[in-house]
Structure formats: structure tokens, C-alpha cells
Amino acid sequence: MGFGIAHREEPAYSEFGLRVEQVEMGIGSGPALVFVVDGEDLFGRTLGLRGVGRDPDSLLGRSSPLLPTEWPEQPRTTVLWRCNCGIEGCGFVSARIQEDRYGCDHVVWSDFTVHCLGDVEPPTELRFRTIQYVAEIARRHADRAWESAARRTAREVTGALDADPGILGRWDSRLVRAQPNDRTGEVSVLVIDGSTSYMTAHGSTDDAATIIARLRSSDPRESAEHTFTRSR
Incomplete structure (x- = not known):
């Protein structure tokens, strides 16, 4: 059988x-x-x-x-x-x-x-x-026809930082997220350096290239508008 x-x-x-x-x-x-x-x-x-x-x-x-x-x-x-x-x-x-x-x-x-x-x-x-x-x-x-200008900028910032970790690495930091605000047109960039996170909002007229140039030239931790420390 x-x-x-x-x-x-x-x-x-x-x-x-x-x-x-x-x-x-x-x-x-x-x-x-x-x-x-x-x-x-x-x-x-x-x-x-x-x-x-x-x-x-x-x-x-x-x-x-x-x-x-x-x-x-x-x-x-x-x-x-x-x-x-x-x-x-x-x-x-x-x-x-x-x-x-x-x-x-x-x-x-x-x-x-x-x-x-x-x-x-x-x-x-x-x-x-x-x-x-x-x-x-x-x-x-x-197909991003639905995407607002702020969302496009946030996506392009994320893509550039993912492709070149050294942009934030020189500041001993890495990206958590780039968050768009469709109401104001601003894009907030949240970075972390261990146990502390730093967030800065970039203006509605700032495109991705402007934001990336700013992150290359200055430490985002020093200009952060909000700081969050994780409890140990």
C-alpha cells in the first residue's frame, strides 16, 4: 500500500x-x-x-x-x-x-x-x-496624493536620517520619529541619546533639506524645546 x-x-x-x-x-x-x-x-x-x-x-x-x-x-x-x-x-x-x-x-x-x-x-x-x-x-x-506638505516633510526627514545615521550620530543621538502637525504645518523631530529624549518643532516653511542641514550643523539637544527623561 x-x-x-x-x-x-x-x-x-x-x-x-x-x-x-x-x-x-x-x-x-x-x-x-x-x-x-x-x-x-x-x-x-x-x-x-x-x-x-x-x-x-x-x-x-x-x-x-x-x-x-x-x-x-x-x-x-x-x-x-x-x-x-x-x-x-x-x-x-x-x-x-x-x-x-x-x-x-x-x-x-x-x-x-x-x-x-x-x-x-x-x-x-x-x-x-x-x-x-x-x-x-x-x-x-x-501613491502619496493624499499626503499633506507636513507629512511629506516628515517622511523625507525620516528617510534621510535612516539613510545616514551619522547625521545624528555625531551628536550621540538617534531618531525616534519625525511627527507632522497637519493643523500648523510644523514638523517635530524627536531624538534620543540614551535615557533622555529631545523634541524640537520646525516651522511650516522648513522643508526636509532645511531641517536636515540644521541637524547636521547644530546639536538638536541644545535647541530642544521639550526634554523627556526616562526614569531608571
């Missing part, structure tokens, strides 16, 4: 899409990332949940939590939707995102949790073809 691999039925795949919308929240207006599955807004329309998408910059970029972990790594659980107030801990939808352990050709969303956004039954799982899924994340990240 011979032994063979049991036949696995081909799973159903969904088409994965992303779009960015401007939304009103309790914390103010801003961009939100909407998940489009098979042509429909997954959470707002298909499931009819209250809430809004998360900020695109929290889900796209350098280390997108939408990208799947590879088996046998533990899958990550990612918050995908949030309360209308804009605070993710108030209400949310999350899911586990990983590559299928029996093959690397598709991404699986599973173990959905819906917290305080409506009494609905979420899908058991969703499957997307990896090539299409990853390409859509890359496409949406590259």
Missing part, C-alpha cells in the same frame, strides 16, 4: 485593495486607510461596522504590519480599524496576518477580533494571493 500527500482543495481567494479617505474623528480630521476586499469596503460597508480606518502611515512604510510573517514565525496581530473617536484602544478590529504554512503563495487573515464597534460576525478567514497583496501595499505606499 502506497502513501501519498492528501489532496488539498484550492482555497477561495479575495482581491485585496487599499484606498485613503479623509475622515472626521473625535481627535480631528485626517486620512484613514480603507480595506477594499472584492471591490467593497470590508469593515464599513460589508460588515457595517462603526468606526474609521487607521492612519495610513501606521500601516504602510518601512515595516508595514500588514506584511505577513513567514512560518514558523509567530503571526502578528494587527489593528485594522478603529473607533470614530480616533483612539485605537477605545474600539477596534484586529486580525492575525501570516503566510499560509502549506505554501508561500497566499496571505491569510484570521482570528478576527471586533471590540466595541458593533455586534457582527467577522469572517473566519480571508485569503489573498501574495503577489497581488504585496503589490497593492507597495502601490498604495508609493
Whole structure:
């Protein structure tokens, strides 16, 4: 009697899409990332949940939590939707995102949790073809039409400091984040040198090149507007 691999039925795949919308929240207006599955807004329309998408910059970029972990790594659980107030801990939808352990050709969303956004039954799982899924994340990240001037400056400052750690390294510091303020147009740069963080806001007319030149020529710790010391 011979032994063979049991036949696995081909799973159903969904088409994965992303779009960015401007939304009103309790914390103010801003961009939100909407998940489009098979042509429909997954959470707002298909499931009819209250809430809004998360900020695109929290889900796209350098280390997108939408990208799947590879088996046998533990899958990550990612918050995908949030309360209308804009605070993710108030209400949310999350899911586990990983590559299928029996093959690397598709991404699986599973173990959905819906917290305080409506009494609905979420899908058991969703499957997307990896090539299409990853390409859509890359496409949406590259398309920055929704991005304000302050966000663009913050992103460019982050990219320049990531590419050349020596800019802040000469001051024995490293970047924590460059934070845009869409209301004022300012960009705040937070750096750390061990247990102390230093934050300085740069004016709405300062582009990334101006901010980087300033960080090259002067110690940001000396001109910091706010200082935060971590307790030991």
C-alpha cells in the first residue's frame, strides 16, 4: 500500500485593495486607510461596522504590519480599524496576518477580533494571493496624493536620517520619529541619546533639506524645546 500527500482543495481567494479617505474623528480630521476586499469596503460597508480606518502611515512604510510573517514565525496581530473617536484602544478590529504554512503563495487573515464597534460576525478567514497583496501595499505606499506638505516633510526627514545615521550620530543621538502637525504645518523631530529624549518643532516653511542641514550643523539637544527623561 502506497502513501501519498492528501489532496488539498484550492482555497477561495479575495482581491485585496487599499484606498485613503479623509475622515472626521473625535481627535480631528485626517486620512484613514480603507480595506477594499472584492471591490467593497470590508469593515464599513460589508460588515457595517462603526468606526474609521487607521492612519495610513501606521500601516504602510518601512515595516508595514500588514506584511505577513513567514512560518514558523509567530503571526502578528494587527489593528485594522478603529473607533470614530480616533483612539485605537477605545474600539477596534484586529486580525492575525501570516503566510499560509502549506505554501508561500497566499496571505491569510484570521482570528478576527471586533471590540466595541458593533455586534457582527467577522469572517473566519480571508485569503489573498501574495503577489497581488504585496503589490497593492507597495502601490498604495508609493501613491502619496493624499499626503499633506507636513507629512511629506516628515517622511523625507525620516528617510534621510535612516539613510545616514551619522547625521545624528555625531551628536550621540538617534531618531525616534519625525511627527507632522497637519493643523500648523510644523514638523517635530524627536531624538534620543540614551535615557533622555529631545523634541524640537520646525516651522511650516522648513522643508526636509532645511531641517536636515540644521541637524547636521547644530546639536538638536541644545535647541530642544521639550526634554523627556526616562526614569531608571
